[in-house]
Amino acid sequence: MNDSSALLEVxxxxxxxxxxxxxxxxxxxxxxxxDIRKNELIVAVGPSGCGKTTFLKAVAGLHPVLSGxxxxxxxxxxxxxxxxxxxxxDSSLFPWLTVMENIVYGxxxxxxxxxxxxxxxxxxxxLVGLAGRGKAHPSELSGGMAQRVNLARALATDPELIxxxxxxxxxxxxxxxxxxxELLRIWQSGGATAGKTAIFITHDVYEAVFLADRVVxxxxxxxxxxxxxxVTFDRPRSPELKRSPEFLRQADEILSLVMSQSWAKERMxxx
Amino acid sequence: MTxxxxxxxxxxxxxxxxxxxxxxxxxxRLRNRSLILGVTGIVLGLLIWQxxxxxxxxxxxxxSSPIGTAxxxxxxxxNGTLWAPVAATLASFGIGMAISIVFAIPIGLxxxxxxxxxxxxxxxxxxxxxxxxxxxxxxxxFWFGIDETSRIVLVVWSAAVPLLMSTIGAxxxxxxxxxxxxxxxxxxxxxxxxxxxxxxxxxxxxxxxRLAVGRGLVGAIVAELFLGAVGLGSLVQVQTSNFExxxxxxxxxxxxxxxxLINQLVGLVERRFAYWADSS
Numbered sequence: 001m002n003d004s005s006a007l008l009e010v011x012x013x014x015x016x017x018x019x020x021x022x023x024x025x026x027x028x029x030x031x032x033x034x035d036i037r038k039n040e041l042i043v044a045v046g047p048s049g050c051g052k053t054t055f056l057k058a059v060a061g062l063h064p065v066l067s068g069x070x071x072x073x074x075x076x077x078x079x080x081x082x083x084x085x086x087x088x089x090d091s092s093l094f095p096w097l098t099v100m101e102n103i104v105y106g107x108x109x110x111x112x113x114x115x116x117x118x119x120x121x122x123x124x125x126x127l128v129g130l131a132g133r134g135k136a137h138p139s140e141l142s143g144g145m146a147q148r149v150n151l152a153r154a155l156a157t158d159p160e161l162i163x164x165x166x167x168x169x170x171x172x173x174x175x176x177x178x179x180x181x182e183l184l185r186i187w188q189s190g191g192a193t194a195g196k197t198a199i200f201i202t203h204d205v206y207e208a209v210f211l212a213d214r215v216v217x218x219x220x221x222x223x224x225x226x227x228x229x230x231v232t233f234d235r236p237r238s239p240e241l242k243r244s245p246e247f248l249r250q251a252d253e254i255l256s257l258v259m260s261q262s263w264a265k266e267r268m269x270x271x
Numbered sequence: 272m273t274x275x276x277x278x279x280x281x282x283x284x285x286x287x288x289x290x291x292x293x294x295x296x297x298x299x300r301l302r303n304r305s306l307i308l309g310v311t312g313i314v315l316g317l318l319i320w321q322x323x324x325x326x327x328x329x330x331x332x333x334x335s336s337p338i339g340t341a342x343x344x345x346x347x348x349x350n351g352t353l354w355a356p357v358a359a360t361l362a363s364f365g366i367g368m369a370i371s372i373v374f375a376i377p378i379g380l381x382x383x384x385x386x387x388x389x390x391x392x393x394x395x396x397x398x399x400x401x402x403x404x405x406x407x408x409x410x411x412x413f414w415f416g417i418d419e420t421s422r423i424v425l426v427v428w429s430a431a432v433p434l435l436m437s438t439i440g441a442x443x444x445x446x447x448x449x450x451x452x453x454x455x456x457x458x459x460x461x462x463x464x465x466x467x468x469x470x471x472x473x474x475x476x477x478x479x480x481r482l483a484v485g486r487g488l489v490g491a492i493v494a495e496l497f498l499g500a501v502g503l504g505s506l507v508q509v510q511t512s513n514f515e516x517x518x519x520x521x522x523x524x525x526x527x528x529x530x531x532l533i534n535q536l537v538g539l540v541e542r543r544f545a546y547w548a549d550s551s
Contacts, residue, residue, distance in 0.1 A: 092449065109466070
């Protein structure tokens with residue numbers, strides 16, 4: 001791996017939660033070790049409850065690092081920063097703001113809302129397919145549309161690294177498919193989204209293979225890297241890819257990796 | 272049984288789905304029905320009252336009657352004896368409410384977000400909330416005298432506590448998701464408070480204000496009953512002791528109308544500023 005192009009370095013990372021009841025520490029992530037290169041779309045999959053979301057929150061600066069390195073551009077992450085933004089699972093749009101006001105929220109919070117920012121927000125609204133809906137309120141949007149706004153809001157601040165925490169998990173299967181294609185379209189569109197690095201968390205291995213440059217399979221909790229799978233399909237990727245034998249073979253491979261992690265966990269519990 | 276189960280299920284998914292749209296006309300019909308029934312109920316009540324008074328079943332010397340009350344109300348409106356008391360009551364109520372809102376909301380926000388401070392103050396708020404505030408009236412008179420100040424203090428005393436409590440509750444239960452968004456975007460503490468925390472809890476604050484308005488009005492009237500100052504409360508007392516039952520009932524009617532109007536106003540503000548919250 002070419003170290004100079006690593007955007008995010010994860011070295012022997014340890015994360016945990018303190019129980020509210022007895023203050024006991026339970027580890028969510030332990031000995032996590034991998035790099036993310038610039039412009040890469042990394043998808044993290046793993047058994048449920050393995051610590052994927054905790055890891056993402058730590059990268060966002062929402063969760064403290066217990067030990068180990070978590071370096072963005074060579075600097076240890078100690079809190080949130082303007083170089084990162086996050087697409088949340090659902091119901092995180094502010095219902096008291098319009099769609100456009102939601103999109104520019106980050107820019108305004110960072111005091112960067114100027115003519116260029118406004119133009120960028122308009123462009124993003126158009127890009128996510130909601131042109132003309134800027135004055136609508138989130139309550140008037142469907143789940144898929146709300147997640148488009150969520151994505152536009154994360155892109156508006158022009159971050160180096162975008163974190164997506166199961167953004168399509170709450171959507172119905174059909175909308176989820178559409179949104180995956182939309183995400184790729186936006187990703188591959190160039191312009192203001194060019195050169196973005198992203199970490200996408202999901203439990204859907206087909207989603208993972210369809211979107212990712214590399215799929216990082218997390219072990220059962222406390223999570224470490226069980227396997228990193230390169231996904232080499234050419235971009236731009238089209239929905240037809242999902243029906244190709246090679247795609248299904250790779251998805252199966254990752255699914256069995258995830259499943260073996262789940263089994264390992266089951267065994268640990270019953271033993 | 273099944274009907275109620277279905278209803279609660281529909282309520283759960285009452286988000287902006289098509290189902291909700293379909294439910295709309297029905298709920299409008301229900302609203303119209305409740306309006307018609309409400310008006311009918313009022314008219315029926317007045318009618319029974321009038322019949323009881325006219326037939327002599329109850330003495331109109333003690334009970335007045337709707338017609339007598341209406342006549343007295345008309346006289347008081349036309350000869351102007353009503354305006355000074357209305358102005359006095361509204362003044363102490365208005366000033367008291369303004370003070371309550373200006374102080375209780377920011378303090379409530381801070382206490383809601385600062386657990387240590389809150390736990391320190393919590394017992395005091397509980398005491399103030401549990402003990403009937405009227406009992407403090409003699410003390411308030413002793414401290415602030417028998418003029419306007421005492422009346423305002425009692426309005427604040429009665430209105431600020433429920434407002435403070437609902438603001439604290441709202442700030443405590445602030446949705447973590449919303450706060451995380453602000454944090455991820457590196458919003459400053461002040462900006463987060465102003466653009467996320469405040470609007471997120473505004474619906475709860477407004478329902479706190481609704482509660483406070485009711486309590487504050489009671490406070491204003493009770494203060495007048497005790498202090499005998501100019502005002503609607505003392506007017507009722509004077510009229511009753513003069514056996515002017517028609518006039519006393521007319522004044523009570525005015526108080527009722529004012530109370531309802533203020534409540535409607537708060538409801539209007541709620542719909543204007545908290546339109547996005549489904550509870551209203």
